[in-house]
Amino acid sequence: MTDTTGLDRIDLTILKALQRDGRMTNLKLAEEVALSPTAVLARVARLTREGYILGYEARLNPMKLRAGMVVFVEVLLDKTTPLIFDSFKAAVQVHEQIMECHMVAGGFDYLLKIRCADMEAYRQFAGTALWQLPGVRETRTYAVMEEVKSSSHVPLPRL
Numbered sequence: 001m002t003d004t005t006g007l008d009r010i011d012l013t014i015l016k017a018l019q020r021d022g023r024m025t026n027l028k029l030a031e032e033v034a035l036s037p038t039a040v041l042a043r044v045a046r047l048t049r050e051g052y053i054l055g056y057e058a059r060l061n062p063m064k065l066r067a068g069m070v071v072f073v074e075v076l077l078d079k080t081t082p083l084i085f086d087s088f089k090a091a092v093q094v095h096e097q098i099m100e101c102h103m104v105a106g107g108f109d110y111l112l113k114i115r116c117a118d119m120e121a122y123r124q125f126a127g128t129a130l131w132q133l134p135g136v137r138e139t140r141t142y143a144v145m146e147e148v149k150s151s152s153h154v155p156l157p158r159l
Contacts, residue, residue, distance in 0.1 A: 006050070009159050010035065014043055015052060019153050022056040059152075066117040067097075070144040074108040077135040087134035097125050108140070119143065 007015075013033050017024060024032075030040040047053045062068050077084055085103070088110070092101045100113035114130075116122045122143070130139065 007052070007157075007159075011043060011047060011052075012156050012159060014040065014047065016156055018044070018053065019156075062115055067115040069116050069118050069122060070147060071114045071116070071122050072142040072144070073112040073114060073130065074140040074142075075110040075112060075133070075136055076108045076138040077110075078137045079135060080109065084135040088136075091133045095125075095129055097129075108138075 010033050014029065017029055017032050026037050026041050026044070029044070030037040033040060044053070077088065089101070092098050092112070097114050097116050098112055099115050102111045103109065104111050114122065114125070116125055126141070130136070
């Protein structure tokens with residue numbers, strides 16, 4: 001867990017504002033937190049340097065880009081050795097359809113979030129890529145019928 005003791009109310013307000021709108025100008029951000037643009041720029045630089053801000057990116061509309069279907073896949077591996085884990089982790093990195101990959105505790109080893117155009121595209125991906133990943137013994141697929149909430153916003157601590 002990252003230590004947030006070095007953050008004050010202004011830092012958290014800056015993080016909240018940038019998380020809401022990463023394209024916000026420094027001037028607008030300075031107005032929002034009631035500091036000078038120079039002071040805000042220094043704080044943003046420090047928050048970036050200390051790893052609180054990892055980067056900026058645009059949120060794209062998956063429906064417009066033929067990636068509207070979300071599928072979650074439980075993956076059970078043949079063996080749970082460091083070599084198999086490393087091979088599996090390296091292999092998922094090269095597939096852009098795999099949006100997220102999480103090692104989990106429980107009845108399976110990894111949980112994947114996959115985006116593709118439709119069920120046919122998923123079936124093709126599963127047959128040519130997913131089931132060919134190193135060490136895969138079994139998968140369970142859950143096709144999403146409705147995306148009720150999807151966010152990349154990190155909950156911020158309250159001061």
